[in-house]
Amino acid sequence: MMDHDKLITVEDITVKYDRITALKHIQFDIFPGDFIAVVGVNGSGKTTLAKSILNLLRIHEGRVVWHNGTKIGYLPQHAGLEDRHFPATVFEVVSSGLLKDKAFPKWLNKADRNIIFDMLRLFDIETLADKRIGSLSGGQQQRALLARSMVMNPDILILDEPTNALDQESRGRFMQLLKSLNLENKLTIMMITHDVASVESYANRILYLEKHLLFDGSFEKFCETQPFSPYIHTHPKRFDKKGETS
Amino acid sequence: MLPFSYTLIVVLLGTVILGGIAGMIGTLVVFRSQALIGDALSHATLPGVVIAFMLMQARQLEVLLVGAFISAVIAMFLLDVIKHHTTIKFDASMALILSAFFGFGQVLLSHIHKDGSAAQAGLSRFIFGQAATLLRSDVYLLAGVALLLFVLLMLFFKELKLFIFDEPFFVSLGFSRRIMNALITFMVVMIITIGIRMVGVILMSALLIAPAVAARQFSNRFGINVFLAWLIGGIGGAVGTYMSAARANMPTGPVIVLVLGVIVLFSVLFSFNDGLIKHAFLNWRYRIQIQKYRALIHFYENPDKAPMAEDDYAYFINHDYLRHTNGDLNLTKKGLKKVRLIKGVVDNEY
Numbered sequence: 001m002m003d004h005d006k007l008i009t010v011e012d013i014t015v016k017y018d019r020i021t022a023l024k025h026i027q028f029d030i031f032p033g034d035f036i037a038v039v040g041v042n043g044s045g046k047t048t049l050a051k052s053i054l055n056l057l058r059i060h061e062g063r064v065v066w067h068n069g070t071k072i073g074y075l076p077q078h079a080g081l082e083d084r085h086f087p088a089t090v091f092e093v094v095s096s097g098l099l100k101d102k103a104f105p106k107w108l109n110k111a112d113r114n115i116i117f118d119m120l121r122l123f124d125i126e127t128l129a130d131k132r133i134g135s136l137s138g139g140q141q142q143r144a145l146l147a148r149s150m151v152m153n154p155d156i157l158i159l160d161e162p163t164n165a166l167d168q169e170s171r172g173r174f175m176q177l178l179k180s181l182n183l184e185n186k187l188t189i190m191m192i193t194h195d196v197a198s199v200e201s202y203a204n205r206i207l208y209l210e211k212h213l214l215f216d217g218s219f220e221k222f223c224e225t226q227p228f229s230p231y232i233h234t235h236p237k238r239f240d241k242k243g244e245t246s
Numbered sequence: 247m248l249p250f251s252y253t254l255i256v257v258l259l260g261t262v263i264l265g266g267i268a269g270m271i272g273t274l275v276v277f278r279s280q281a282l283i284g285d286a287l288s289h290a291t292l293p294g295v296v297i298a299f300m301l302m303q304a305r306q307l308e309v310l311l312v313g314a315f316i317s318a319v320i321a322m323f324l325l326d327v328i329k330h331h332t333t334i335k336f337d338a339s340m341a342l343i344l345s346a347f348f349g350f351g352q353v354l355l356s357h358i359h360k361d362g363s364a365a366q367a368g369l370s371r372f373i374f375g376q377a378a379t380l381l382r383s384d385v386y387l388l389a390g391v392a393l394l395l396f397v398l399l400m401l402f403f404k405e406l407k408l409f410i411f412d413e414p415f416f417v418s419l420g421f422s423r424r425i426m427n428a429l430i431t432f433m434v435v436m437i438i439t440i441g442i443r444m445v446g447v448i449l450m451s452a453l454l455i456a457p458a459v460a461a462r463q464f465s466n467r468f469g470i471n472v473f474l475a476w477l478i479g480g481i482g483g484a485v486g487t488y489m490s491a492a493r494a495n496m497p498t499g500p501v502i503v504l505v506l507g508v509i510v511l512f513s514v515l516f517s518f519n520d521g522l523i524k525h526a527f528l529n530w531r532y533r534i535q536i537q538k539y540r541a542l543i544h545f546y547e548n549p550d551k552a553p554m555a556e557d558d559y560a561y562f563i564n565h566d567y568l569r570h571t572n573g574d575l576n577l578t579k580k581g582l583k584k585v586r587l588i589k590g591v592v593d594n595e596y
Contacts, residue, residue: 054418076414086277087466088411096408100419106404148415175336 007032007070007156007188008053013062015048022048025062026213030156035182036190037203044209046192047077050158053190070156073149074095075142077160077192084134090144091129094119097148119147123177139170143177156188157181163198176200196222220243253378254491259551260388261483261502264441267392269457269479270399273438274430276458277410282337283325285451286344288438290321292351292447295372296358301498305368314372315341318435321347347439349446375446377487377498384443391440395433399472402429407468445499456506457482463517482506535588542567546577546585 008030017022023045030036038046051057053064054074066072080129094116095108108116120126123143128136133144142162149157159178163171181187193199194205199219206222208215215226250258275284294317295310302309321343328339355369368482371379393506399406409416409426417423441450461474486502515522536543541558545568562568567581577585 055420056417072418074415074418076412076418083277083279085462086411087462087468087471089467092407092468093411094414096404096411099404099408101419126582145415164590 005031006067008067008072009065010049010053011062011065013052013064014060015045015057015106016060017051021211023052024210024211027062027242028207028208028216030188030190032155032188033182033186034188034190034205035179036205036207037196037199037207038190038192039194039196039199040209041194045211046194047160048194049209050074050160050190053158067228071152071154073152073154074158075145075149075157075159075162077164080242085132086134088133089130090120090125090133090136091116093133093144093148094151097151101152115151119151122150123147137168137170139174142166142170142174148178154187156190159189159191161192161194163193169197175199178202182223193233254487255581256382256385257377257380257491257498258484258487260385260444261377261487261498262480263385263388263392263483264444265453265457265479265481265483265506266476266500267395268441268453269461269475269477269480269482270472271395271433272454272456272479273458273461273468273475274406274410275434275454276462277468280432281451282340282457283322284434284438284454286325286340286347287318287321287435288313288391288442288447288450289344289351290347291315291318291438291442292348292372293317293354293397294320294351295442296351296354296369299369300358307387310369310372311443311517314442315346315439318438319431322431322435351447370392371446372442373446373448374497375442375444375449377444377502378491380444388440391436395436398429398433401471403469406430411468447500449499449503451507451589452503453479453482453551456503456510460506460510460513463513463519463521466519478506478509482509532588538585539588542577543585543588545575546589 004103006029010026010028010030012027013023014021014025014026025125026049038049040046050055054072055064096113097111097114098108102112117126117129120129123146123149125136125140128144130138133141136144146153146157146159146162153231163174166174175198178189178191182189182202191199191203196219199206203219206215206217206219207213208222208226215222217225272284275281277589294313294315296313297317298310298313299305301313303308325336325339325343328334328342329336332339334342358369405416405421405426406429409421409423411451413423416426425496436448437454441453445453457475457479458471460478461471464474465471482502482505486505487498488500489505490496490498513521516524518524542562545562559568562581563570563575566578567584568575569578570576
């Protein structure tokens with residue numbers, strides 16, 4: 001594929017925290033339309049990889065290239081939920097996604113408000129616009145934060161364990177939402193998760209991380225070639241079932 | 247009724263300006279969960295004041311305050327070093343810095359005292375503050391700094407709000423964490439520096455924190471919180487100053503802090519947002535309603551199970567909470583609304 005078809009190129013990066021190496025010689029490309037799931041055990045460098053791509057960390061070797069001004073939306077782990085009583089409404093939170101692109105004095109014009117309300121509608125939280133963000137349920141909060149990342153109209157969305165705090169039902173709905181953004185809005189998605197089974201029917205590409213990049217390919221291929229990865233042990237039932245049906 | 251003398255007006259202006267701007271900046275600190283940093287930094291200004299006096303042999307306020315500013319910045323730097331290069335917990339390091347700097351300041355103060363330096367009396371006022379001797383020129387200085395801080399706050403308001411709410415996302419937009427931290431630290435140290443002359447290093451942090459805590463009880467919007475904190479800080483300053491002026495030997499700083507304390511107490515009790523009284527009232531009403539509508543709630547939760555005695559439902563049928571349709575007992579719209587209200591069921595929740 002030609003270079004200009006890529007959104008992001010990760011060129012052989014190594015990242016260290018003090019003396020501990022978090023990532024070793026990671027190399028891959030992100031193409032438009034990808035739905036990537038980054039999987040790995042705790043401490044395998046998943047979040048570090050996301051932060052490296054976002055330029056939030058010092059990269060010791062290699063580099064990350066954003067092609068043609070790729071715009072990245074980011075949904076951090078445990079985003080904004082530390083203080084449940086923080087006085088910010090859903091509308092305020094979503095509008096903060098526009099903060100970077102606006103010129104001083106950064107007042108919202110009518111077009112901005114329309115974009116924000118379109119997003120609120122898309123994520124089915126329009127009626128909650130004036131509610132305090134901390135008063136929402138986990139699923140609603142996560143959708144509000146997703147809306148915040150989406151108002152800037154990003155080319156790629158990076159999500160760090162977005163479904164951790166959600167119950168089973170909300171999790172399914174959230175994943176459906178991501179999938180429809182991926183298919184209908186042609187949004188590229190890179191999602192970090194420790195639960196590979198949860199992305200089975202959504203991701204078209206799995207990156208399996210253990211400081212090194214151990215695997216890069218489809219879910220089916222992942223199950224075939226990585227039978228002894230920690231996942232297979234932690235999800236025996238899931239994979240047994242898969243074996244039966246196929 | 248106390249006549250408004252020239253001196254009182256000067257002092258009032260000073261404390262109102264200080265209380266207002268300290269309340270605004272304090273909102274940032276409180277929502278960053280860094281209330282203790284304000285306390286540590288204000289205690290840390292003391293040795294700076296004394297050293298500035300010893301080095302420059304000058305009593306001008308500006309000179310002493312530059313010393314205070316530098317001292318607080320050094321303390322902040324040390325806090326940062328401790329945080330990033332040791333395993334000491336952050337609250338422990340704050341307590342450490344606070345007491346070490348304050349103790350050092352006290353040692354230096356008694357050292358000048360031994361020297362017989364006449365200025366000692368002038369310096370010890372920084373410990374508890376002395377608003378009553380405020381000069382017109384002091385108020386000009388205060389107003390200038392307050393204006394600068396206000397402009398900074400307005401210019402970077404949205405950035406500050408997002409930074410405090412969600413730092414990782416803020417940084418992911420391409421903003422600088424370092425600049426934001428520096429801006430907040432600068433504003434906090436500035437407000438402390440100009441405040442210690444009036445309320446003293448020990449009580450200064452109350453001026454930062456109390457208005458923000460009180461304001462929090464009344465609004466769910468960040469901007470309104472900042473505005474209310476400004477208002478409450480200003481009112482606290484005015485009322486405290488007036489009360490202390492009305493009686494002899496009433497220190498202004500402590501009285502202001504006391505007034506703010508009372509405001510906090512009342513706002514925590516009576517807030518219509520989240521107040522203790524409101525909570526108690528809601529709890530009481532909930533208990534009453536549970537008793538009164540017990541049978542209705544039972545019906546809502548177990549529509550298929552054997553009903554309670556028909557007598558239990560008589561009241562609800564009479565008041566149109568329940569109705570017989572096709573021989574079955576059903577909840578009316580009114581009844582459904584009532585039960586959901588009591589149970590706190592919200593639509594569209596997942």
